Amino acid sequence: MNRALNFNAGPAALPVEVLKEAEQNLLNFSNTGMGIMELSHRSKEYQAVHDQAIALLRKLMAIPDDYEVLFIQGGASLQFSMVPMNLLGRGQAAHYVLSGSWSDKALKEADKIGETVIAASSKDQKYRFIPAYSQDDIPDNAAYLHITSNNTIYGTQWKTFPSNKKTPLVADMSSDILSRSLEVEQFDLIYAGAQKNLGPSGVTVVIIRKELLERSSENLPTMLNYNTFANDNSLYNTPPTLAIYLLSLVLKWADKQGGLQQIENTNEKKAKTLYDIIDESEGFYIGHAHKDSRSRMNVTFNLHSADLSKEFLQQAKEAGFVGLGGHRSIGGCRASIYNAVPEQHVEKLAAFMKAFKNKN
Structure with missing residues (x-):
């Protein structure tokens, strides 16, 4: 499965x-x-x-x-x-x-x-x-x-x-x-x-x-x-x-897993993977939170337009990603990367984000 x-x-x-x-x-x-x-x-x-x-x-x-x-x-x-x-x-x-x-x-x-x-x-x-x-x-x-x-x-x-x-x-x-x-x-x-x-x-x-x-x-x-x-x-x-x-x-x-210190290290790595994509996108992806307040659990971002965000979410869904839509109160995009989200899934999302940027 x-x-x-x-x-x-x-x-x-x-x-x-x-x-x-x-x-x-x-x-x-x-x-x-x-x-x-x-x-x-x-x-x-x-x-x-x-x-x-x-x-x-x-x-x-x-x-x-x-x-x-x-x-x-x-x-x-x-x-x-x-x-x-x-x-x-x-x-x-x-x-x-x-x-x-x-x-x-x-x-x-x-x-x-x-x-x-x-x-x-x-x-x-x-x-x-x-x-x-x-x-x-x-x-x-x-x-x-x-x-x-x-x-x-x-x-x-x-x-x-x-x-x-x-x-x-x-x-x-x-x-x-x-x-x-x-x-x-x-x-x-x-x-x-x-x-x-x-x-x-x-x-x-x-x-x-x-x-x-x-x-x-x-x-x-x-x-x-x-x-x-x-x-x-x-x-x-x-x-x-x-x-x-x-x-x-x-x-x-x-x-x-090795307790909280090991879990924290993994969570920091997962968050960095996605934030690096946002920061290196030359403004294609726009992070919501100030850098010194960024969450390691919920990575929130937008694209240039509502239409582009909609297209991003649609293609992400077709690629098998679930739950990337932002909260209904603010829209945009959100990746929640809690403890049980595997590093490999985060890496796949990062690769998808990079590929989507290159195509658009």
């Missing part, structure tokens, strides 16, 4: 090795006579999967013991509400750095919960860069500072992060978690929908400093309180068992 040249922004490519192992267990997992999605979430067989996923994530990201690892449903979009519901107290303000559409949506949800402040923004420049921001300027009543570490639509990414010495730092890492080395201690809460680098859609990972759990009010709805998940190992109700199983397989695969 020929695998598609999959550059979808999410749900995104999964490692072939993971899909093959999952396929083998769809009918009979661990000699139970049942598929993994048929097992009780209270069974010892599923418990082993659940615990392995948490352990592998802790290992790969070097998550300290004073952090909880939670598995929640609802995607990152639900976290736009859960974060302020749990962390934003009376007399406080939540500060948001706007670097793309998702951070803007997170702000709008927080506005419904309490007071918010736009700490910095690049919106008026069409989100072409990560706005400069110093957390030293944040006031004492700030509940937290929220950032989106990578912006799938506009193709920008934080290279360094604000210091959180005074104010808790919250990061939506849905599209670049597990793609590079970082110090979890820099953050107080990290959340990420799984469907980019972690696995399939259906499960959201939340990594939260334990002391922050004290902020959550008992008056919150049960399923919107982080303590519900922390107190029951994310097993208060039926979790998305199949998604968590696939998450555990992706984490096992990432560990076999």
Whole structure:
């Protein structure tokens, strides 16, 4: 079977090795006579999967013991509400750095919960860069500072992060978690929908400093309180068992690749391959993001005209490439090159881009 040249922004490519192992267990997992999605979430067989996923994530990201690892449903979009519901107290303000559409949506949800402040923004420049921001300027009543570490639509990414010495730092890492080395201690809460680098859609990972759990009010709805998940190992109700199983397989695969440093090196190489084509095209391909803010996960670009972009995407589709159209809100072109996208697929795309330029 020929695998598609999959550059979808999410749900995104999964490692072939993971899909093959999952396929083998769809009918009979661990000699139970049942598929993994048929097992009780209270069974010892599923418990082993659940615990392995948490352990592998802790290992790969070097998550300290004073952090909880939670598995929640609802995607990152639900976290736009859960974060302020749990962390934003009376007399406080939540500060948001706007670097793309998702951070803007997170702000709008927080506005419904309490007071918010736009700490910095690049919106008026069409989100072409990560706005400069110093957390030293944040006031004492700030509940937290929220950032989106990578912006799938506009193709920008934080290279360094604000210091959180005074104010808790919250990061939506849905599209670049597990793609590079970082110090979890820099953050107080990290959340990420799984469907980019972690696995399939259906499960959201939340990594939260334990002391922050004290902020959550008992008056919150049960399923919107982080303590519900922390107190029951994310097993208060039926979790998305199949998604968590696939998450555990992706984490096992990432560990076999050599961990985050090796994955980061590969991702840097893949991104350079495409950005070199853009930079050396003499303006034929026009990158959206400023060079110092470019994402290693989502390479966004345009061509000279809408008609030429349309022709590029049509010929790319005919050549077997999938998912190269830009987000519906801005158009253009986008290649999402998450962890599971093979280097060979990126090289094929680079060759196609070069050939298309030469013909046009």
